[in-house]
Amino acid sequence: MIQLPEGSWWDWDVLHFDGSQLRLAAGHDLTYHHGLEVVFTDVAYLACPTQFWDPRFREPTLDERALVRRYVGEESPLIVAFDVDAPAAGHLLTCLVAAGSVEVVPGLVYRYWRDNLSAGERLAPHLRPPEQS
Numbered sequence: 001m002i003q004l005p006e007g008s009w010w011d012w013d014v015l016h017f018d019g020s021q022l023r024l025a026a027g028h029d030l031t032y033h034h035g036l037e038v039v040f041t042d043v044a045y046l047a048c049p050t051q052f053w054d055p056r057f058r059e060p061t062l063d064e065r066a067l068v069r070r071y072v073g074e075e076s077p078l079i080v081a082f083d084v085d086a087p088a089a090g091h092l093l094t095c096l097v098a099a100g101s102v103e104v105v106p107g108l109v110y111r112y113w114r115d116n117l118s119a120g121e122r123l124a125p126h127l128r129p130p131e132q133s
Contacts, residue, residue: 001059002080002082003104007106008035009027009036010026011034012051012053013050013051013052014050015124015126017043019043020041022039022099023037023039030111031111032110032112035109037105039102039105041103043099043100044068044100045071045097046096046097047094049084052084057082058082061081068098076098077101078098080102082095083095107121109121113128
C-alpha cells in the first residue's frame, strides 16, 4: 500500500499519463503548484477519474485483483486501490492502478513558468519557457 508523507494531500489530478507512466499530483490547492507526486511506471491497467479529492489508499480486494488479471492477462506486480468521493453519485468510487512500480515524490512543483527556482523546487513536466519577443 502507498504511504504518503505528512501533508495536506486533499486535491489530486492526473498530471501526466503517456500509456506507460502515470504521474498523479497532490496538494491542498492545485491552481498554482503541488507538493507531492505519485509516479507509477509500466502501467497495465488504470481506472480513475482525471481529478479527485481525498483518496483513501488501501490493499485491493481479491475481486479487484481478479478484475485486473482478467484485463491484463496475468498477475500484475503491483495493484494499488483507493476510494474517492463521487459527489454527483453520493458514494465512494473505487479506483485501481496496476503497474510495475510506484514511487512517492515529495517536492514543490510549480504549474506556471518561473525562473530562479530554489533547491527542491521544480516545474511541472508540461511547461515550456515563454517565447522571446
